[in-house]
Amino acid sequence: MPPPSTSIPIGNRLLDSLPAAEKADLAPHLELERLELKEQLLTQGKRIYTVYFPLTAVASLLNQVEDTEGVEIATVGNEGLIGLSLSWGIDTLNPREFVQCQVPGDALAMNSDIFASKVSEGGELTWLVHRYTQAFVTQISQQVACNGLHSIEERCSRWMLLTHDRVGSDEFPLTQEFLAQMLGVRRPSVTLVAGTLQQAGFIRFRRGRITITDRRGLEGASCECYHVLREVFDRLV
Template sequence: MDDPTSATDVDPRRNAILRSLPETEFARVLARCERVRTALKESVYDRGKPVEHVYFPLTAVFSHVALVDDQVVVEVGTIGPEGFVGLPAFLGTTRSPNATFSQVEGDSLRMSVEALQEVLRGDGSLHRALSRYTQAMIIQLAQNVACNTQHTVEERAARWLLMTADRVGAPEFPLTQEFLAQMLGVRRPTVSLTAGVLQSAGLIRYTRGRITIVDREGLLDASCDCYLLLREEFDRLTAG
């Protein structure tokens, strides 16, 4: 991981959890954080290993992935500036049940688990915000299970691209077909065919490992209803 001082000076209130805090508690949390920048595919948690830090993403996007025999099966959750990486620590456990890595390179505020527990002992606004966020993540996990079994690869790919663009805050971001195949739990040739369909329809442009959403409304129409359901739930539960 890069030296924390190398992270760009991004406004900490870009993170929705931090933005919801009153000024006094926001200052307490910020004083216990350091700025870090995670590279693409950089691991922050290994399955079954101790959780030592938690993260408030600012421009970075993280993926939780389920593993079987140490092989990535499918993404089970995505976290960007709307949320928090480290729910096991908040819920009182010491190890992560899933692997977590940086899906999109970017900046975060990192806090030690000990510092988090110190702040949470006050049972203030951060505790309430993380409780609401836990509910949002439970909904995301449950909806992902339903989506993966009921919707087509094209619908799921469109949903994933829209959610990632929302978290990045831009219509363009780095993405390889191999990575998208892992996130959707399908073979790479399937993703190649799916990306070709979306590109032929004029919805996206894919060149040299980068995706550009050309027609957001069209991609929204191509997506399943899970995208809007999850976005509305996160907006409601993280708004306070």
């Protein structure tokens, strides 16, 4: 049997920021996994057994509202981790919340007990997780304000831009039905907005995939929330 790895694949901003000694300490406890579209990573009211550090995958924390399939509360990509509440000593998800993969890709998985133990040691990982917690809370509060004040076109553009930042590719899987679910709006509203953005030359939808064709134009169609959140994550993570 080969010895445990002492290196960590690059791509997650939290792990990339760790000093070499802490990376070497964590490496044997991290396992590369492929996350698939709509795969449920954390389940409502259930214990959290695994923490995920996304590399190219993107996931959403959703709330099961009434008869919906879930409305997005926050998004997690390569800037953070899935299972954050473990750092506060909470090992069970809220009864109405769950985490689902929205863009398939790779992530590094760690046993939840090991993660909680490492965070409790007070090293650089602890400090980075605390900073990410602040960014995560800011994301939720900004998204609440955005949903209440801004148009569907602005919110769609903001969502696409933040996802574009996280996946590192101009093209990624996305259906209009799934985007409507994430934003908590009706499918026809997203279809209308997507058509407007496509006619403007900012995006291209084709067979369940989206391509960002004019990022600057899409930024112009977005609300200020995109730049607010981008600045927060760049400053804190």
